[in-house]
Each structure stands twice: as structure tokens, then as C-alpha cells.
Amino acid sequence: MSNASTAGTTPDIVALDAAGIAAHVCAGRLDAADVATIFQARIEERNPELNAVFEQRPDLVQADLAELRARLARGERPLLAGVPVIVKDVIWTKGRCVTQGSQLYRDFVAPEDAIAVERLRRAGAIILGMGNTSEFACKGLTTNKVYGLTRHPADPTLTAGGSSGGCAVAVAAGMAPLALGTDGGGSSRRPPAHAGVVGFKPSFGAIPDAVGFPHAFHGIQVMAPITRTVADAELMFRALSGPDPRDPATLGFAVVSDARPLHTLRIAFSPRLGLNVPVDDDVAAAFDTAVSRLQAAGLSVERADPVWPAGTDEAALMPLQHVGLANLYGEAWRRDPDLFDPDVARQIERGLAWSGVEVARAREASHSIGLAVAAFFTRYDLLLSATTPCVAWRNDRLGPEQIGGVTVEPRAHAAFTPFFNHAQAPAISVPCGTGRDALPVGLQIAGPRGSDLRVLAAARLAESAFASLLHSAA
Incomplete structure (x- = not known):
């Protein structure tokens, strides 16, 4: 409104x-x-x-x-x-x-x-x-x-x-x-x-x-x-x-019109998205509260984790980004590496070093992830997770040094979002509360490819259900 x-x-x-x-x-x-x-x-x-x-x-x-x-x-x-x-x-x-x-x-x-x-x-x-x-x-x-x-x-x-x-x-x-x-x-x-x-x-x-x-x-x-x-x-x-x-x-793609009431949908929630990754306690608490609010709002929400192909994580996919950057900008990097952000330059350098077999393996991992997401959505209509496993961190570093009390790599903050890109599926992040220092926490709602309107409808309900949480934090 x-x-x-x-x-x-x-x-x-x-x-x-x-x-x-x-x-x-x-x-x-x-x-x-x-x-x-x-x-x-x-x-x-x-x-x-x-x-x-x-x-x-x-x-x-x-x-x-x-x-x-x-x-x-x-x-x-x-x-x-x-x-x-x-x-x-x-x-x-x-x-x-x-x-x-x-x-x-x-x-x-x-x-x-x-x-x-x-x-x-x-x-x-x-x-x-x-x-x-x-x-x-x-x-x-x-x-x-x-x-x-x-x-x-x-x-x-x-x-x-x-x-x-x-x-x-x-x-x-x-x-x-x-x-x-x-x-x-x-x-x-x-x-x-x-x-x-x-x-x-x-x-x-x-x-x-x-x-x-x-x-x-x-x-x-x-x-x-x-x-x-x-x-x-x-x-x-x-x-x-x-x-x-x-x-x-x-061409030939259409967003599905879905008029089913939200309370009739099969909705899963997954605290770690079926991945062996750490999550900060404040984010986990905000996520648990958000799920409880949605259940109280009449949604049928149950715990279920996606099952991913063995050995598949974001690191298995990164060669695709690296070789893509190397293809576009490798020659310019060779001529003058100082023109580039050092972190992006390292990605280009890695991209020039990956073998064809390693790139093919990353492409297969991407395809397998897409199939795993599609299989999950034959059983459920929507999937809820935290958008990120941590709140905002200091801006002088690529990522937080620790999440959930565990020392992590710089990309650990990104664990919960990339797989839905590889599945070509819709996903939305909506504010669902706050963590440490009153910093925002996001809830991610994902659905099968083409279910954009269903995802948006669920997000509207979530936004309403979380209004008092966000108002009290403001």
C-alpha cells in the first residue's frame, strides 16, 4: 500500500x-x-x-x-x-x-x-x-x-x-x-x-x-x-x-502466475542452507525469531536442508569468475597490473592459470547446484535462510576475520547467496531484525525459477510480520 x-x-x-x-x-x-x-x-x-x-x-x-x-x-x-x-x-x-x-x-x-x-x-x-x-x-x-x-x-x-x-x-x-x-x-x-x-x-x-x-x-x-x-x-x-x-x-520465458494462498505453500527453513559453514550467534537468533514470526503469521514452515553435490561450495565455482575476468581483462592486466584493484588483479591472475579441465569441473559444479535446487523445489515451494551469516564488518578488510567464533576466509560472508544464481532462481533479502550493535540482519526467501511473484508475495508478508521488530530496533 x-x-x-x-x-x-x-x-x-x-x-x-x-x-x-x-x-x-x-x-x-x-x-x-x-x-x-x-x-x-x-x-x-x-x-x-x-x-x-x-x-x-x-x-x-x-x-x-x-x-x-x-x-x-x-x-x-x-x-x-x-x-x-x-x-x-x-x-x-x-x-x-x-x-x-x-x-x-x-x-x-x-x-x-x-x-x-x-x-x-x-x-x-x-x-x-x-x-x-x-x-x-x-x-x-x-x-x-x-x-x-x-x-x-x-x-x-x-x-x-x-x-x-x-x-x-x-x-x-x-x-x-x-x-x-x-x-x-x-x-x-x-x-x-x-x-x-x-x-x-x-x-x-x-x-x-x-x-x-x-x-x-x-x-x-x-x-x-x-x-x-x-x-x-x-x-x-x-x-x-x-x-x-x-x-x-x-524469449519463451515467463514468470509463473501463482494465486495460491501463502498459508497453503510448503515452506522450508534452513539455518545454514545445508552447508558446513559458521553463522554468528546474533544472526542465528534473528533468523530464529523471524521464522517464529512467520509461523505465527500462519505460514507452514518446517526445517529442511537442501542436499548439495559432494564437495560443492562457492570455492568450487570461483574459477568461472576468474577465467571470465581473465578472458576480458587479462591482456590489459599483463600490460599494466597497477591499473587494477589488487584483489581483482589476483582473480585475473588465477584465471590465467586455471586449466581447461578445472574450468569444466567448475561448470559441472554450477550445473549440479542448479539441479539440486530444482530437486529441492519439487518438495517445497519456498526456502528461507539468513541472507548472510554475519552483520556488516569493518571496511578496511575484504570480510570478517571470524564468523561464529571460527577463523574464516574473506568470502565466508557470501556463503548463502551464490547457489541461487547458479540455479537461475529468484531470491529476495528483506530486513528481519538486528544483530550486534543494532546492525541489520536480512532474511533470504528463494523459490524455483519463474516463481518471482510468489517470492515477492512471501516477502510482503514477511515485511509485515517483522514490522514491530524493525520498529523497536529503530
Whole structure:
């Protein structure tokens, strides 16, 4: 439900959801230029400390506003009329510098819009700027050699993770109600979980993605809404989804219409997602409370762990990312390694060293994981887990040094998100409570490929069930 105010009152524009802004703009109660100005002022206020948003082009914003005014004058009522959006700095946005967080693209100006950006404009959204990212969106910490480090909105000594950290922080700090990220392994679920907002990874093929930079690997990464509410994520998904002949992956694919009541669904919860990984006690407690709230709300939720292929974990999949980076940027790295983030440079170096057999083994692991997820969803309609096994950590390191009292590798914070990318399945992170130092914890809800609307419906119920938890923590 929109929280737009009634006619004749002055709404708190920053507090409005996307539907509320669009409704006011379409009804003439708000001028889209005033909306943009208020959020631009918010960026000016918060961004110097947080370092989340760049490429703020007033001339391009004015051009978007002029186009929207003309459409409204013709009687059009676009779905996202006048709604400000931040776009991740890896997604082509015509006329703007899109760097991928890389020195190689510091001066690159996108010649056209990505299809998702094209659809945002068609829906009447106003693009305010680009959200910071890790280099090539391939690191779980949002920092790069072009723009530097993005900081957590609740504590600037912490990180919101990566790679869509700029977008998640921008939404959490009230710089825009919507952001468009990408998700190739959890990049638009983990940062929202750490920042206390919503991050939705749709099914592969739901949103076209055929215009822009080449991906390090295909069939896994998707365009991903990052929003303050589940309703806004669904609204954004409606604006972006649907087939496009430029992207064959979208042709013949359709999101399933599922009208079954949520209380009739078979829902599993898995505290460790069937993996032998540590979880911090505060996250485990928040997850247990969230599951109890959902059971009290009438959902049939039972403990069940996915069964994964022997020896399969995220480490078994990483050669795919490494060789993808090496294929795209290996020659540039050989010419000048100093241009690259050292952590990304190490990935490229590893990619150049993997054998063909090792890469084939990683591809087989990806396929096997997809089959395991599909098999699980023949028994259950949805699966619940924590989005991350820890809350936000210090921003001077790749990951927490310990989780659950155990010394861990830097990627241990990412354990619960990547497998749903390899399964091409939808998954959403919604705030479900807080852990240590009142830092946000996210609940991940996943379903079989094509069940995007079911996942969103469950997330709406979860958001309502957790409202009092989040209110008391605020």
C-alpha cells in the first residue's frame, strides 16, 4: 500500500514510497522537478561521508524531467513517474560516464541505455546518478581505484559489502527510493541485508540484459531492484520484466502466475542452507525469531536442508569468475597490473592459470547446484535462510576475520547467496531484525525459477510480520 498523503496536504517526499511519488506526480500534487531537487539535496548532505553516488549530471536530469513533463501533458501516467533512481556503475546509462569501478573505463561514456535503464525511463523514472561498485562487480567490498570506498550508513567505519554497495547505501540513506543493481552471486542481496533495505534477484531471463558491458560469465548475473520496501521492489520488477528480442534468454520465458494462498505453500527453513559453514550467534537468533514470526503469521514452515553435490561450495565455482575476468581483462592486466584493484588483479591472475579441465569441473559444479535446487523445489515451494551469516564488518578488510567464533576466509560472508544464481532462481533479502550493535540482519526467501511473484508475495508478508521488530530496533 502506498504511504502517499491525501490530496491537500504536503507529503514528506523522502518518506514516500515509489508508488506514492508516482501517484502524486501523475495527479499534479507534486512536481517531479521538486522531487528530484529534494533527493539531490539529500545526496549532497549524505554522500560526502558515505561515498555512494557519482556522475550526478543536472543537465541529464533536466532532460529526463522535460521528457516526463511532455508525457504527462499528453495524458500519459507512467508507472514510476518522477521517481528518482540510482543506477549501478556497471550498467550502461546513455550519456553518463560508466566506469565499472575500473581505471580502464574512467572516461567511458555509455552510447546507449541498457534495456533495464531504457525501461526505467519508459516508466517515467528520473535517474539521479550512478551507484558505486567494486571493480567489475567482482568483490564483496565496495571500493575501487576510481571512486574509492563506500561506507555503511549507520557507521562509516563499516562496509555494506559489495558489489552493489553504492546502490544499497544510497537507498538506505534516503538518497533515492529505488536503485538498479546487478546480482551475479549475491551482489544485490548481501549489501541490502547489511544496510537494512530490500534486494531482489529475479529469475534469470525475467529482465532483459543484452546491451552493455560483457559479463565475466553468462547465465548467472541479472539486473536487480534495490528498494526500501517489498512493494517498491515489485513495482520496479513490473516496470523492468518481460521479453525483449535483443535478449534470447527472455524469449519463451515467463514468470509463473501463482494465486495460491501463502498459508497453503510448503515452506522450508534452513539455518545454514545445508552447508558446513559458521553463522554468528546474533544472526542465528534473528533468523530464529523471524521464522517464529512467520509461523505465527500462519505460514507452514518446517526445517529442511537442501542436499548439495559432494564437495560443492562457492570455492568450487570461483574459477568461472576468474577465467571470465581473465578472458576480458587479462591482456590489459599483463600490460599494466597497477591499473587494477589488487584483489581483482589476483582473480585475473588465477584465471590465467586455471586449466581447461578445472574450468569444466567448475561448470559441472554450477550445473549440479542448479539441479539440486530444482530437486529441492519439487518438495517445497519456498526456502528461507539468513541472507548472510554475519552483520556488516569493518571496511578496511575484504570480510570478517571470524564468523561464529571460527577463523574464516574473506568470502565466508557470501556463503548463502551464490547457489541461487547458479540455479537461475529468484531470491529476495528483506530486513528481519538486528544483530550486534543494532546492525541489520536480512532474511533470504528463494523459490524455483519463474516463481518471482510468489517470492515477492512471501516477502510482503514477511515485511509485515517483522514490522514491530524493525520498529523497536529503530
